[in-house]
Amino acid sequence: MKLATTAKRAARRFASSLPALFGVLIFTFLLMRVLPGDPAVFFASGPNAGKEEIETIRKQMGLDKPVPQQLALYLYDVGRGNLGRSLMTGQNVTKDLKERLPASLELTFSALLIALVLALPLGILAALRPGSLIDHGVRLFCALGVCIPTFVSGLLLIYVFYYLLGVAPDPTGRVDIFISQPPSRTGFLLIDFLLAGDLDGWWAAFKQLILPACTMALFVIAPLARITRASMLASLGSDFVRTARSVGLSWWRIVVTYALRNAILPVITIAGIVFSTMLGANVLVEKVFSWPGVASYALDALLSSDYAPVQGFVLLMAFVFVIVNLVVDVLYGIADPRISIG
Amino acid sequence: MRLTYSKQMLGAAAVLALLVAAGPVRAQTRAETLRYVTGASVNTLDPNIPGSTREAFAVSLSTYDRLVSFGRKQLNGKWVFDLDSIRGELAESYDVSPDGLKITFHLRKDAKFQDGTPVTADDVKWSLDRAVTAKILGKAQLLTGSLTDASQFKVIDAATFEVTLPKPDKLALPNLATVYPIIINSKLAKAHVTEEDPWAQAWLKENTAGSGAYIIETFKPGEQVILKRNDAWNRGPGGKQAFFKRLIVQSVPEAATRANLVEKGDVDIVIDLQASDAQSLEAKGKLQVISTPQYNAITFVSMNNQMAPFDKVDVRRAIAYALPYDDMFKAALFGRGAPLTSATWSDGKPPSGAFPIPQPIKLDLDKAKAYLKAAGYPDGFSTTFSFNVGQAATAEPMAALLKESLAKIGIKIDIQKLPDAQMSTQITEKKLPFFTEGVVAWLPSTDYFYRNFYTGDQRWNYSSINNPELTAIAQEARFEADKVKYEADGKLLNAIHFDQMPQIPLWQPSQDAVMASSIEGYTYQFHRQVDYRDLSRK
Numbered sequence: 054m055k056l057a058t059t060a061k062r063a064a065r066r067f068a069s070s071l072p073a074l075f076g077v078l079i080f081t082f083l084l085m086r087v088l089p090g091d092p093a094v095f096f097a098s099g100p101n102a103g104k105e106e107i108e109t110i111r112k113q114m115g116l117d118k119p120v121p122q123q124l125a126l127y128l129y130d131v132g133r134g135n136l137g138r139s140l141m142t143g144q145n146v147t148k149d150l151k152e153r154l155p156a157s158l159e160l161t162f163s164a165l166l167i168a169l170v171l172a173l174p175l176g177i178l179a180a181l182r183p184g185s186l187i188d189h190g191v192r193l194f195c196a197l198g199v200c201i202p203t204f205v206s207g208l209l210l211i212y213v214f215y216y217l218l219g220v221a222p223d224p225t226g227r228v229d230i231f232i233s234q235p236p237s238r239t240g241f242l243l244i245d246f247l248l249a250g251d252l253d254g255w256w257a258a259f260k261q262l263i264l265p266a267c268t269m270a271l272f273v274i275a276p277l278a279r280i281t282r283a284s285m286l287a288s289l290g291s292d293f294v295r296t297a298r299s300v301g302l303s304w305w306r307i308v309v310t311y312a313l314r315n316a317i318l319p320v321i322t323i324a325g326i327v328f329s330t331m332l333g334a335n336v337l338v339e340k341v342f343s344w345p346g347v348a349s350y351a352l353d354a355l356l357s358s359d360y361a362p363v364q365g366f367v368l369l370m371a372f373v374f375v376i377v378n379l380v381v382d383v384l385y386g387i388a389d390p391r392i393s394i395g
Numbered sequence: 396m397r398l399t400y401s402k403q404m405l406g407a408a409a410v411l412a413l414l415v416a417a418g419p420v421r422a423q424t425r426a427e428t429l430r431y432v433t434g435a436s437v438n439t440l441d442p443n444i445p446g447s448t449r450e451a452f453a454v455s456l457s458t459y460d461r462l463v464s465f466g467r468k469q470l471n472g473k474w475v476f477d478l479d480s481i482r483g484e485l486a487e488s489y490d491v492s493p494d495g496l497k498i499t500f501h502l503r504k505d506a507k508f509q510d511g512t513p514v515t516a517d518d519v520k521w522s523l524d525r526a527v528t529a530k531i532l533g534k535a536q537l538l539t540g541s542l543t544d545a546s547q548f549k550v551i552d553a554a555t556f557e558v559t560l561p562k563p564d565k566l567a568l569p570n571l572a573t574v575y576p577i578i579i580n581s582k583l584a585k586a587h588v589t590e591e592d593p594w595a596q597a598w599l600k601e602n603t604a605g606s607g608a609y610i611i612e613t614f615k616p617g618e619q620v621i622l623k624r625n626d627a628w629n630r631g632p633g634g635k636q637a638f639f640k641r642l643i644v645q646s647v648p649e650a651a652t653r654a655n656l657v658e659k660g661d662v663d664i665v666i667d668l669q670a671s672d673a674q675s676l677e678a679k680g681k682l683q684v685i686s687t688p689q690y691n692a693i694t695f696v697s698m699n700n701q702m703a704p705f706d707k708v709d710v711r712r713a714i715a716y717a718l719p720y721d722d723m724f725k726a727a728l729f730g731r732g733a734p735l736t737s738a739t740w741s742d743g744k745p746p747s748g749a750f751p752i753p754q755p756i757k758l759d760l761d762k763a764k765a766y767l768k769a770a771g772y773p774d775g776f777s778t779t780f781s782f783n784v785g786q787a788a789t790a791e792p793m794a795a796l797l798k799e800s801l802a803k804i805g806i807k808i809d810i811q812k813l814p815d816a817q818m819s820t821q822i823t824e825k826k827l828p829f830f831t832e833g834v835v836a837w838l839p840s841t842d843y844f845y846r847n848f849y850t851g852d853q854r855w856n857y858s859s860i861n862n863p864e865l866t867a868i869a870q871e872a873r874f875e876a877d878k879v880k881y882e883a884d885g886k887l888l889n890a891i892h893f894d895q896m897p898q899i900p901l902w903q904p905s906q907d908a909v910m911a912s913s914i915e916g917y918t919y920q921f922h923r924q925v926d927y928r929d930l931s932r933k
Contacts, residue, residue, distance in 0.1 A: 090816035094823045094854070096446035104853065107823075109530045110445050140446045142616035143438045143600055149617075208651055216655050223661045225432070225647050226618065231425070343647040345618045353617075356784065358816035 137361030155240025157346035164269035176281025195275035207341035325381035443531035453924035459577035459605035495563025521581035533575030540570030638931035673907035688733035691839035697857035709770035717763035748885020775805020783818035845869035858897035
């Protein structure tokens with residue numbers, strides 16, 4: 054019963070976000086065309102490319118038509134699930150994104166997991182002993198994590214673990230190039246290798262994943278740990294915790310069952326935002342580790358004014374954001390039954 | 396519970412044992428594999444598709460054969476391609492008729508496509524027809540060798556093929572050795588022809604139908620291409636097959652990572668490192684660094700000759716004497732390349748008809764000020780100087796030095812860093828007054844440079860120069876068969892260039908090929924990529 058209402062509400066929430074998605078679609082479309090930079094000129098860059106080639110590409114991209122007509126055609130295509138063709142990779146954008154999104158998701162999920170596993174205890178510890186050495190230590194760690202740009206920490210990790218120590222595999226993509234890929238079922242290599250029963254492969258993919266995931270995690274530990282600390286402080290100081298203490302409940306019960314459960318809501322919110330941001334903004338990590346993800350794909354497309362991939366990417370990100378928000382709302386309901394989404 | 400645990404341990408031990416056993420086997424295949432990484436990516440298997448990257452060109456050289464290919468020669472102790480020596484690839488031999496109007500190719504009788512069907516003159520005809528007819532990149536290239544129409548190509552018999560030229564054009568044969576005129580298995584390609592796509596462009600973009608040295612195993616656009624050797628291929632110099640059994644071409648966007656990879660020995664060869672990395676790897680001495688000035692490429696400081704104040708020749712001359720060439724060369728390229736300035740022309744005349752040749756210009760602020768005064772700008776002026784983001788590593792330090800130096804003669808520079816697509820758009824629309832860009836000519840002859848980079852209202856005429864005399868001489872030189880007269884024409888063109896100073900040739904940057912010490916045979920090629928077929932391991 055409860056599940057059904059949650060699902061119904063989630064569906065209603067999703068439907069209500071459709072106009073926003075549509076707005077994003079149109080906005081990106083127009084934005085790409087306003088930006089200076091003509092993709093046809095850029096791609097007609099052979100040593101002898103002349104006017105004729107530029108015209109050919111323009112026609113091929115449909116840029117010879119007036120903008121409203123281009124928009125109508127684009128909307129029609131998107132409606133049929135066709136996001137257009139990328140000149141950069143020569144593939145359909147839908148296909149490119151479908152291949153690259155799991156790579157980005159796998160990396161982002163792992164990074165978020167590492168970040169949460171580290172940030173929650175750190176935040177709780179800091180909140181339990183505010184002003185102590187631990188608290189200051191956590192603060193310093195967070196400050197360091199957030200102020201070192203990801204490409205610096207990424208290059209640093211590569212330098213130490215790959216170049217100096219030689220324990221990490223070469224930072225080129227998702228799995229050692231000499232290892233054969235598992236049949237693609239989910240697109241998540243860690244899962245696909247398990248499904249194929251290939252433990253060697255799983256280990257190779259894991260080793261490849263761990264450095265970029267840590268790089269990203271370092272960057273987002275700070276907001277997660279800080280928000281955990283702040284909201285734990287608030288709930289530890291509240292009446293119900295004082296009451297729980299006075300009736301002599303165990304320390305563990307007070308901290309985890311009462312304080313943490315009440316403090317977790319803001320953490321979920323931030324985690325949701327952090328996740329969406331990481332997915333789009335991990336472009337530097339993807340570049341440094343040659344990770345074939347969606348963000349580096351979109352950046353390359355943007356630099357070469359390749360319209361279709363950029364539009365597709367922004368639409369995808371908007372979509373992911375909507376989904377993440379839905380998930381966050383549902384998690385709210387689980388964490389605190391008083392809250393209902395609607 | 397216990398049992399499953401021990402089972403797991405057993406499993407892990409088995410895996411470990413397997414790993415140990417597999418070690419030497421893998422190491423052996425590693426030696427037979429060439430792994431190449433690049434910051435760019437392969438985006439199509441047919442080099443003719445508009446938008447093809449240079450990496451795609453390199454792959455196509457290994458998957459397709461052409462009728463002919465360039466030989467190689469040594470230049471200052473380094474192997475480079477030789478425009479003047481053309482050997483047969485799919486053609487066993489060729490004859491040029493005495494009047495230079497007919498080239499007859501005798502095809503190899505043993506040549507087969509990768510699917511096993513023999514290569515015939517019909518395939519050659521279809522492929523070259525496609526190159527000059529379809530809306531593809533080959534068309535504009537072959538035009539420069541007077542190859543424009545399908546009626547010029549004739550099948551004599553299954554193994555003989557004839558090309559007819561309207562005029563004896565010395566670039567016709569070299570053009571057939573360039574990247575575009577690939578010989579395609581026409582039966583296979585025709586099976587994928589559609590009404591809107593009569594030349595199977597869509598299919599050939601993702602599939603190969605060639606006779607080349609390597610066969611595509613996996614192709615992930617933007618990520619990697621893995622190829623395996625075509626053991627039947629014997630079109631290498633001396634009838635040899637390619638050395639490496641496997642070829643991995645992988646995209647690694649971060650230059651520092653590429654440097655780490657090659658230094659650790661995980662990668663065999665890389666050609667697009669930052670100059671500073673190449674220099675430090677060379678200093679460490681563990682790897683081979685073959686640094687070849689790109690003798691068919693030039694980096695310019697360009698001025699828009701149609702736009703004030705650069706429409707005044709004295710302004711252009713003033714700029715030419717106001718740049719700190721030596722400092723720029725050191726800061727931008729770490730001295731890795733061949734400078735094209737600071738020469739002395741003994742009698743003030745160009746010493747050679749080749750292009751490019753070092754110009755007799757150097758930093759001389761008094762001279763620059765005098766020219767500026769003569770141009771009517773004694774107090775200087777303000778303008779912008781643009782470069783594209785993709786070249787920031789070299790262009791940024793260079794632009795800073797240029798700005799500093801020009802400030803001394805009163806010219807205020809606002810540095811503009813543009814995304815690549817914006818930069819190319821603005822250059823094509825002739826909107827930039829002052830910028831730096833580079834050019835490359837696949838077939839570097841003097842007239843080719845002047846015709847493509849100094850005439851016409853097109854993108855590559857960076858300086859937008861419109862000099863009727865220069866245009867006329869360049870066009871005439873194209874068909875000049877007499878070497879002495881050609882040299883004289885070249886000297887004339889060089890003299891006009893120096894007098895008008897439409898743009899300033901700065902240098903020819905080096906291509907730093909950094910490779911494991913076991914790699915042999917690297918040759919600098921006209922397309923500025925690695926031809927994987929050249930390489931072998933000691």
